[in-house]
Amino acid sequence: MAGKAAASRVTAGVSFAARLAFDRISHQFSPTAPTLHDVSLAAEPGEVLCLLGPSGSGKTTLLRIAAGIEAQTRGRVLLNDREIAGPDIFLPPEKRSIGLVFQDFALFPHLTILDNVRFGLTALSGTDAKKEAMISLARVGLEDYAQSYPHILSGGEQQRVALARAIAPRPAVLLMDEPFSGLDSRLKDSVRAETLAILRQSRATAIVVTHDAEEAMRMGDRIALLKDGRLVQLGTAEELYNRPTSLFGAGFFSELNIFEARTLNGRVDTPLGTFASPGVADGSAVSVAVRLSAFDVSETQGETPARVVSRRFLGVVELLEFAVPGADRPVRARIRCGALSASVREIWLTVRKSDVLVFERTSESA
Template identity: 40%
Template sequence: MPLLQLDKIHISFGTQHIVRGVSLQLEAGEIGCLLGPSGCGKTTLLRAIAGFQGLQLGTITMANECVSSANQLTPPEQRGIGMVFQDFALFPHLTVAENISFGMRKASAAERRARVDELLTRIGLPGYQKRYPHELSGGQQQRIALARALAPKPRLLLLDEPFSSLDAELRERLAVEVRELLKQEQITALLVTHDQQEAFAMADKAGVMYQGELLQWETPYQLYHQPRHQLVADFIGHGVLLQGTVNASGSLASPLGMLEHPSLLTVPDGTPVSFLVRPDDIVPDTNSRLRGRIKARGFRGAHNLYSVQLNSGIEVLTLSPSHEQMNVGDEVGLRPEFDHLVVFAADHCELPGFHDQAPLVRPFTPPVSTAPPAQPLPTSPKAKSA
């Protein structure tokens, strides 16, 4: 029995459809994450789970108890949910200990002290009981905000972009620490973010939202390696979509040459397709006949990320160890090295709905939704803008 289950929920503000037919579930102790650009509906979805927003269609169930439907809205304080906000929302006039124990009013003073001491030790801030929020760094404040949400031992924790005001290095480190803490506390959690690395560091399950629809809900590994929708492929990781044509032998004629994959045998001869190319699919190789010129280089620590324009004019990305640095303007040889191909229908803009854009090489049964029909998705959305 899942601890949290959303079944085809739909949320509208007037005539504007904000969330469309979203279904997902989290088992007890799992950490989930909703990814997507600003305005995609993920925060509205979080508010609905918390009880701050009603539904027009569908149901939200917690531990087999319906807490939201079109005709029912269980108050937030009766749901056993904790929340962590992106602005921390600590009380400036209260000490760290008073902030953490704020939601434990029914506990005795001894129980509150013991819980505060336990959580401060777990978040690596023992002895901070008497400090005030203005005496803490941003990362320390976020740890205290998390401890405050965990103190009453909620059955579900909701985190709304909790690390967005922190620098990138601290975000990634905190994401790992928060995951470890949630697992120690055995707390089920749902995180909203637009940062992929943050999501991958924390989540057991993750999903990508676009224009109110949940395009895919699976493990982070599956989102990255087995995207079921072109928008997911576009949003997750650095990559480009190239065009090609499948021939009768099951090969893919492409700007990178002839690509082979057994699954392509199921695709009709002559089918135009687009396929996903990520930086780890392209390997620099001085002996390769596929040539290009470096247009840009980005330093990533252990490796460099290069944008290479092929002689055909198409640009692809490739990785190379940073100690083997190549320069902008250099000609390089490239070798395709795919572990697997992710292939989509090329004429996606003419298909009636996004469910028809599942990879051609993987079977996919679209979910049935009772929500109002979605508007057609654009051919080239700017899904990466946050």
């Protein structure tokens, strides 16, 4: 059924895809509660840009500012280099050609699916609005449910209706605020893949808010990582994972073992071995972050002896904790199931250097 619906979907694109730029955006609800600090970034035409960060990092506030639901304290919002919000102008939401998909879908229970989708098509005649709404429903594979009501739909189908409603006016930019957070983990993967395919087909610029790093990597052409209302790093998933600029960024994309040390002659000593610390001055206090995926394990040979403290079966991998000489807390690792026999306790570890990251020490934590 799902395959048949997907095969029959309409693939017509939006009128145009726009560039949406935030220029030095700051925001605060009160003088003592700043939420955004001088944030500058842009979603390029046809790009899926993910805003990633923990709760309270300013992601949703930035989205609401783009939509016109919230006004920034300072800075400008530009659509194709045209200012739509700034010191001297503030276009209302309906004038911005920006669509919004809410976290809770926000469907009207007393309206049919068709009427929900055509709700925002007020500039069109009744006939034209119905036609555009049906095209939008076909694009998400739900045209057969046009006369049904939201309560009969699954969570994934309701999310697709909300998406159809947002793309029906053919916006230049589509904003999505944690659109998959209400779905169970199995359904989330399939709905997320369907949504990404629809975004690609409609060719709209999209900004997606999420607190899930894997979701951001799956969906985003680029990722903007936020913390405490500030832009920490902007780039592709590969750039943010392989070349994080901070311990916070590294910890957001991977679980880490962290050791505190000082550099000497361009290197740093840890209980897991000695590693290079390029670009860090001798004598500097550093945090050495070792990903849980960094370990090769053996029962007979390796670089560092260790004793298995606990192990947890997770299917494809096992989560292990080791006692390592010189470490004041257990070292954690994710290893392939079957790499160690069930009864083994004394083992050897070898650390892959590519999974070791060194940062000058600050007050932040991963």
